[in-house]
Amino acid sequence: DAGVIQSPRHEVTEMGQEVTLRCKPISGHDYLFWYRQTMMRGLELLIYFNNNVPIDDSGMPEDRFSAKMPNASFSTLKIQPSEPRDSAVYFCASSFSIETQYFGPGTRLLVL
Amino acid sequence: AQTVTQSQPEMSVQEAETVTLSCTYDTSENNYYLFWYKQPPSRQMILVIRQEAYKQQNATENRFSVNFQKAAKSFSLKISDSQLGDTAMYFCAFMKRRNNDMRFGAGTRLTVKP
Numbered sequence: 001d002a003g004v005i006q007s008p009r010h011e012v013t014e015m016g017q018e019v020t021l022r023c024k025p026i027s028g029h030d031y032l033f034w035y036r037q038t039m040m041r042g043l044e045l046l047i048y049f050n051n052n053v054p055i056d057d058s059g060m061p062e063d064r065f066s067a068k069m070p071n072a073s074f075s076t077l078k079i080q081p082s083e084p085r086d087s088a089v090y091f092c093a094s095s096f097s098i099e100t101q102y103f104g105p106g107t108r109l110l111v112l
Numbered sequence: 113a114q115t116v117t118q119s120q121p122e123m124s125v126q127e128a129e130t131v132t133l134s135c136t137y138d139t140s141e142n143n144y145y146l147f148w149y150k151q152p153p154s155r156q157m158i159l160v161i162r163q164e165a166y167k168q169q170n171a172t173e174n175r176f177s178v179n180f181q182k183a184a185k186s187f188s189l190k191i192s193d194s195q196l197g198d199t200a201m202y203f204c205a206f207m208k209r210r211n212n213d214m215r216f217g218a219g220t221r222l223t224v225k226p
Binding site for chain 2: 048
């Protein structure tokens with residue numbers, strides 16, 4: 001079975017540009033999560049969806065970040081405008097019900 | 113708020129030996145999950161083992177086992193017969209059963225030496 005798929009795997013952009021990260025959860029999973037990992041703050045939950053509906057976005061750092069899940073098989077995390085402090089590894093994860101979360105390979109973002 | 117503490121930033125072990133990674137957590141919840149995830153240099157987060165708090169029996173998964181002490185809020189990971197491929201960051205995580213809010217510890221970097 002395919003795991004969680006994320007694209008791109010690496011992204012380098014300049015400050016001020018819009019960045020869009022994409023995620024395809026495991027088929028049949030009804031929860032989707034976006035995490036950010038940095039050296040300073042470790043792994044942080046940004047937002048999660050249940051059945052395509054955002055449930056908790058309290059971890060989203062500021063209005064520059066937005067996330068959508070238009071259908072059960074696709075989600076995006078957008079940063080506009082991007083800043084150097086947004087450089088991190090962004091993970092998408094999915095789960096069936098309130099159960100074990102399975103992570104994608106991550107997107108390494110570098111904002112210059 | 114739930115907190116997860118991994119007190120060992122780095123550890124090393126000789127190949128084929130046994131090593132134990134420590135994790136403590138703080139919560140007022142009674143029903144929850146605990147996890148150990150492995151993050152090798154590829155940065156992929158890989159589930160190692162899971163424990164449900166209502167189960168008294170410690171979880172095992174091949175060479176990996178846990179020592180779950182609910183009253184002490186302790187959840188250590190034992191790796192037996194360590195292999196070079198076990199070299200990675202190991203994260204302990206806590207999740208309430210009533211929602212999906214998962215909290216991670218800061219991680220322990222494990223190096224397996226030949």
